[in-house]
Amino acid sequence: MSVVIGRGEVCVVKLQVALDVVDLPAALRLAHQVAEHVDILELGTPLVKSVGIGAVSAIKAAHPDKLVFADLKTADAGELEAAMAFEAGADLVTVMGAADDDTVRGAVAAGRKYGKEVVADMITVVEDRVARIREVAKLGVAFVEIHAGLDEQARPGYTIDTLLEDGRQAGVPFSIAGGIKTDTIAAVRDAGATVAVAGGAIYNAPNPTTAAQQLKKHAA
Numbered sequence: 001m002s003v004v005i006g007r008g009e010v011c012v013v014k015l016q017v018a019l020d021v022v023d024l025p026a027a028l029r030l031a032h033q034v035a036e037h038v039d040i041l042e043l044g045t046p047l048v049k050s051v052g053i054g055a056v057s058a059i060k061a062a063h064p065d066k067l068v069f070a071d072l073k074t075a076d077a078g079e080l081e082a083a084m085a086f087e088a089g090a091d092l093v094t095v096m097g098a099a100d101d102d103t104v105r106g107a108v109a110a111g112r113k114y115g116k117e118v119v120a121d122m123i124t125v126v127e128d129r130v131a132r133i134r135e136v137a138k139l140g141v142a143f144v145e146i147h148a149g150l151d152e153q154a155r156p157g158y159t160i161d162t163l164l165e166d167g168r169q170a171g172v173p174f175s176i177a178g179g180i181k182t183d184t185i186a187a188v189r190d191a192g193a194t195v196a197v198a199g200g201a202i203y204n205a206p207n208p209t210t211a212a213q214q215l216k217k218h219a220a
């Protein structure tokens, strides 16, 4: 499957589900429940750490028609780690936007070798985030993920507004991750995001299938 995200002509925001569970049966079950309503299946960082890179192969084997996103959040050895994910069947892999430029370049080199794409996760970049987004975009990533992690989201007063403003300012293809729900996904679309990432809004819902369906509906 060719990966044309970020540099393609994407008019509608794609929906990416973050499978933030920590065992493979739960991940396969969740993927099965939501696949029909999402564009991208993300193996969350805790899942890959818990199960190993083989989880990528298992999800891809179960859903060969979906883009599979390995959220490795690589901080070093970019080429090696990205190659591991692509070899296992990932279509997209994350490298930390805060990492050394050569780490990002290494991951991008692996992407070129496998015909797959790299996403720079901007989690932890809070100072001059727009400037760093523009720098990493020039290193060859498909798009940047403007991201507030679960710990940041847990702080009082958190909203996704700053993420959206940075996306609007950056002028490069971007996704948004940071607790997106049905009442915020339209704003993500309107800010110009290529991809909206939703984890908790789906896996914590009483009915993940309905939750994914509703997110897709509100994003349209």
Ligand SMILES: O=C([C@H](O)CO)[C@H](O)[C@H](O)COP(=O)(O)O
Pocket: 018, 019, 020, 044, 045, 046, 071, 148, 149, 150, 177, 178, 179, 180, 197, 198, 199, 200, 201
């Ligand atoms: O990447 C993520 C986080 O760092 C935990 O691994 C999440 O998948 C991402 O934040 C999306 O999940 P929600 O914020 O719960 O929507």
